[in-house]
Amino acid sequence: MEENNHKLWHFHGGLKLNPHKKISTGTPLRRVPPPDTLTLPTHQHIGDPAEVLVKVGDRVNKGQLLARANGYISARVHASSSGTVVEVGQRPVPHPSGMNAECIVIDTDGRDDWGDSRLPAIDDYTALSPASLRSRVRECGIVGLGGAAFPTSVKLNPLPHHTIDTLIINGVECEPYITCDDTLIRERAGDLIESARILRHAMGNPECILAIESDMPAARDALWEALGGEQADGIRVAVVPTIYPSGSEKQLIRVLTGREVPAHGLPHDVGLVCQNVGTAYAVYRAVRHGEPLLERIVTVTGRGVEAPCNLEVLLGTPVAEVIATAGGYTPSAQRLIMGGPMMGIALQDDIVPVVKATNCLLVASASEIDQPQPMMPCIRCGECARVCPAALLPQELYRHAKNREFDRVQEFNLFDCIECGCCAYVCPSRLPLVHYYRFAKSEIGERERERKASDLARRRFEFRQERLEREKLERAERQARKRAKVASKASAPDKKAAIDAAVERSRARREQRSADESARPDVVEQQSGEVENTDQIHAREQ
Numbered sequence: 374m375e376e377n378n379h380k381l382w383h384f385h386g387g388l389k390l391n392p393h394k395k396i397s398t399g400t401p402l403r404r405v406p407p408p409d410t411l412t413l414p415t416h417q418h419i420g421d422p423a424e425v426l427v428k429v430g431d432r433v434n435k436g437q438l439l440a441r442a443n444g445y446i447s448a449r450v451h452a453s454s455s456g457t458v459v460e461v462g463q464r465p466v467p468h469p470s471g472m473n474a475e476c477i478v479i480d481t482d483g484r485d486d487w488g489d490s491r492l493p494a495i496d497d498y499t500a501l502s503p504a505s506l507r508s509r510v511r512e513c514g515i516v517g518l519g520g521a522a523f524p525t526s527v528k529l530n531p532l533p534h535h536t537i538d539t540l541i542i543n544g545v546e547c548e549p550y551i552t553c554d555d556t557l558i559r560e561r562a563g564d565l566i567e568s569a570r571i572l573r574h575a576m577g578n579p580e581c582i583l584a585i586e587s588d589m590p591a592a593r594d595a596l597w598e599a600l601g602g603e604q605a606d607g608i609r610v611a612v613v614p615t616i617y618p619s620g621s622e623k624q625l626i627r628v629l630t631g632r633e634v635p636a637h638g639l640p641h642d643v644g645l646v647c648q649n650v651g652t653a654y655a656v657y658r659a660v661r662h663g664e665p666l667l668e669r670i671v672t673v674t675g676r677g678v679e680a681p682c683n684l685e686v687l688l689g690t691p692v693a694e695v696i697a698t699a700g701g702y703t704p705s706a707q708r709l710i711m712g713g714p715m716m717g718i719a720l721q722d723d724i725v726p727v728v729k730a731t732n733c734l735l736v737a738s739a740s741e742i743d744q745p746q747p748m749m750p751c752i753r754c755g756e757c758a759r760v761c762p763a764a765l766l767p768q769e770l771y772r773h774a775k776n777r778e779f780d781r782v783q784e785f786n787l788f789d790c791i792e793c794g795c796c797a798y799v800c801p802s803r804l805p806l807v808h809y810y811r812f813a814k815s816e817i818g819e820r821e822r823e824r825k826a827s828d829l830a831r832r833r834f835e836f837r838q839e840r841l842e843r844e845k846l847e848r849a850e851r852q853a854r855k856r857a858k859v860a861s862k863a864s865a866p867d868k869k870a871a872i873d874a875a876v877e878r879s880r881a882r883r884e885q886r887s888a889d890e891s892a893r894p895d896v897v898e899q900q901s902g903e904v905e906n907t908d909q910i911h912a913r914e915q
Contacts, residue, residue: 379609379611380631381611381613381614381628381629382627382628382629382630382631383627383628384619384624384627384628384762385761385762385763385764386759386760386761386762386763386764386795387616387617387618387619387624387760387762387795388616388617388760388795388798388799389615389616389617390549390617390715391549392549392550392588392615393549393550393674394546394549394550394551394552394555394588396550396674396675396676396681397550397552397672397673397674397681397682397683398552398555398556398683399681399682400680400682400683402556402560402670402682402683402684402685403682403683403684403685403698404684404685404686405684405685405686405687405690405694405695405698406698407453407454407481407483407485407687407690408481408687408689408690408691408694409480409481410459410478410479410480410481410691411452411453411454411456411478411479411481411687411688411689411690411726412464412476412477412478412689412691412725412726413439413450413452413453413476413477413478413479413688413689413726414450414464414466414474414475414476414726414728415440415450415474415475415476415477416466416474416475417448417450417516417522417688417728417729417730418447418448418516418522418523418524418729419446419516419521419522419523419524420444420445420446420447420448420523420524421442421443421444421446421447422440422443422447422474422475423439423440423441423442423443423447423448423449423450424440424441424442424443425439425440425461425475425477426438426439426440426441427439427440427458427461427477428458428461429458429459429460429461430457430458431457431458432455432456432457432458433452433455433456433457433458433479434452434455434486434487434488434489434490435452435453435454435455435485435486435487435488435490435667436451436452436487436488436490436491436664436665436667437451437452437488437490438450438451438490438665439451439452439458439477440477442511442514442524445527446524446527447524448511448514448515448516448522448524448729449511449512449513449514449665450477450514451490451513451514451665451666451667452479452490452667453479453667453668453687453688453689453690454479454481454485454667454687455481455482455484455485455486455487455488456479456480456481456482457479457480457482458477458478458479459478459479459480460476460477460478461475461476461477461478462475462476462478463475463476464476464478465722465724465725466725466726466728467692467711467718467720467725467726467728467730467731468718469718469719469720469721471721471722476726479689491662491663491664492509492512492513492659492663492664492665493663494660494661494662494663495509495660495661495663496661498571498574498660498661499574501574503529503574503575503576503577506529506571506574506575506660507526507529507530507575508526509659509660510525510526510529510575510656510659511524511526512659512665513655513659513664513665513666514665514666515652515655515656515659515665515666516652516666516729516730517648517649517652518649518651518652518655518669518729518730518732519543519554519620519649519651519652519732520712520716520730520732521730522728522729522730525648525652525655525656528646528648529572529575529576529646531641531646532641535641535642535644536644537576537577537579537641537644537645537646538579538580538644538645539579539580539581539582539630539644539645539646540569540572540573540576540579540580540581540582540645540646540647540648541581541582541584541625541626541629541645541646541647541648542565542568542569542572542581542582542583542584542647542648542649542650542653543584543620543622543625543647543648543649543650544558544583544584544585544586544589544592544649544650545584545585545586545613545619545620545625546586546589546620547586547615547616547617547618547619547620547621548617548618548620548712548713548714548715548716548717548733549617549713549714549715550672550674550675550713550714550733550735551672551674551712551713551732551733552672552674552683553651553669553670553671553672553683553732553733554649554650554651554732555585555589555591555592556670556672556683557650557651557654557670558585558589558592558595558596558650559591559592559595561654562592562595562596562598562599563599564654564657565583565596565599565650565653565654565657566583566596566599566600566608567657567661568653568654568656568657569581569583569608569653570606570608571656571657571660572648572653572656573607573608576646578607579646580607580609581607581608581609582608582609582610582611582629583596583608583609583610583611583650584610584611584612584613584625584629585610585611585612585613586612586613586614586615586619586620587612587613587614587615588615589612593610593612596610597610611629613625613628613629614628617715617793617795618715618716618762618791618793618795621762621791621793622634622640622647623640623763623791624762624791625647626640626643626645626647630643630645632644632645636786636789637788637789651669651670651732655669666688666729667687667688668685668686668687668688669685669686669688669727669729669731669732670683670684670685670686670732671683671684671685671686671695671727671731671732671733671734672732672733672734672735673695673696673698673699673733673734673736674733674734674735674736675706675710675735675736675737675738675741676703676705676736676737676738676740676741677702677703677705677706677707677708677709677736677737677738677741678696678699678700678701678702678703678706678734678736679699679700679701679702679703680699680700681699682699684698684699686727686731687727688726688727688728688729689726689727689728690726690727691723691724691725691726691727692709692711692720692723692724692725692726692727692734693723693724695727695734696723696734696736702736703736703738705738705739705740706736706737706738707737707738707739707741707742708736708737708742709723709734709735709736709737710733710734710735710736710737711730711731711733711734711735712732712733712735713733713735714735714737714741714742715793715794715795715798716792716793716794717733717735746803747803748802748803748804748805749801749802749803749804750802751768751771751772751802751804752801752802753768754801755768756796756799756800756801757795757796757797757799757800757806758796759799760795760796760798760799761795761796762791762793762795763786763789763790763791765785765786765789765790766785767790767796767806769785770782770785770787770790770806770809770810770813771804771806771809771810773785773813774787774809774810774812774813775809777816779813779816779817779820782813782817783817787810787813787814787817788814790810792807792810792811794807
């Protein structure tokens with residue numbers, strides 16, 4: 374396949390779907406006013422939740438740090454507008470289960486006051502090292518805005534043994550209905566080209582491919598005009614065929630470069646980094662304007678909303694207010710979906726907030742969604758394998774997942790499944806195949822967590838047993854030394870007895886001497902040598 378004098382490759386499978394793009398691109402980009410209340414989950418990204426730094430009653434400025442990244446795979450959360458923190462606790466968040474999660478709730482004051490929270494703007498990013506640029510990206514809490522919400526600073530920091538020769542900026546919106554990336558490119562093509570230059574510098578100046586789909590002619594023209602042609606300064610605009618899911622990372626890499634990301638591998642393994650266009654624009658705002666990630670473009674579409682459009686929305690804004698800005702619900706509204714119809718998640722309520730991963734709010738009518746139908750047994754027709762973009766065997770994955778054979782399901786590379794829904798879309802038996810894959814992934818993940826917890830408990834038990842045994846040996850050695858010392862003392866001569874014996878011998882000698890003197894004749898020896906008796910002495914003295 375050749376496109377614009379550059380070779381393109383095919384990926385396995387895929388589908389041609391009705392795009393439904395024009396529904397939301399007929400009006401200019403608008404902004405949703407700051408709401409009265411912002412609800413900001415501390416976990417809007419892949420990795421550990423951020424750690425809360427504020428408390429109820431704190432006054433916060435726009436852009437102020439509310440929660441810091443808790444670990445390497447984590448991202449900061451900032452205040453989207455100024456106001457007062459009124460709650461830190463559990464609130465409903467966008468999740469198919471309707472689960473609650475830790476959120477910071479701010480009553481806004483309507484002033485949108487930055488205070489001193491804005492970071493210094495960087496006019497000459499080339500004067501900074503790649504590490505300094507990554508630090509700015511991390512400081513601003515930027516994550517992937519294509520839906521995965523992976524921390525961008527981590528993606529920009531490959532391992533030392535990875536040599537990155539190509540940066541892909543992904544503007545391929547392959548899901549039907551979603552047009553937020555198309556709108557961003559058309560409205561801010563110049564800023565996007567600048568963001569490509571910044572990201573190239575942060576990655577050591579690899580080749581950059583800015584990819585869009587063939588049904589985005591206005592976006593292509595805007596990029597060509599901003600770039601001064603199809604390619605310049607190491608940046609090339611590539612137009613890929615509109616085939617779902619060509620916007621998925623591994624499939625887009627295959628289409629643009631022919632490289633295959635290995636099973637269980639990452640784009641870094643084949644010398645590539647892929648960033649969404651919304652992410653790239655957020656990096657541009659962080660570097661050139663010192664702004665954390667506080668807002669994003671959201672497509673509001675479907676026949677269940679009065680005026681489909683694209684809106685700039687502050688993170689934390691209730692979904693209900695976004696829908697209201699788009700004219701509100703129509704009588705035909707049946708289902709609210711965050712994301713597209715193939716990979717999006719159904720929301721149980723519109724009180725949940727817009728988060729960093731909210732690229733689209735699809736309000737579908739009855740005619741736009743599949744109606745529940747009874748499942749039939751798998752007839753092993755092979756249609757699912759024919760359309761699988763990851764070249765998997767979905768019917769085998771389904772069979773083993775259904776039978777809870779989780780070791781077997783991993784042998785069929787379950788974790789290479791991108792959950793695009795192509796297999797379920799073509800299944801004549803109406804089997805909810807992706808649900809089974811998600812169930813198997815969840816069970817395997819839970820078992821892995823339990824295994825790690827069990828291993829940790831076992832290591833702790835073994836360590837405790839080793840410590841107790843060591844202490845027992847040390848105690849026995851101490852007791853043995855003590856007994857030996859006592860025995861040594863017992864066998865040594867008794868000091869008191871020795872002293873008594875010496876005293877006794879001294880006394881005996883004195884008595885013996887006294888006795889000897891008593892028994893000796895009563896004479897004294899004169900100095901002249903003559904001997905006198907006592908009578909003579911007495912006479913002389915008289």
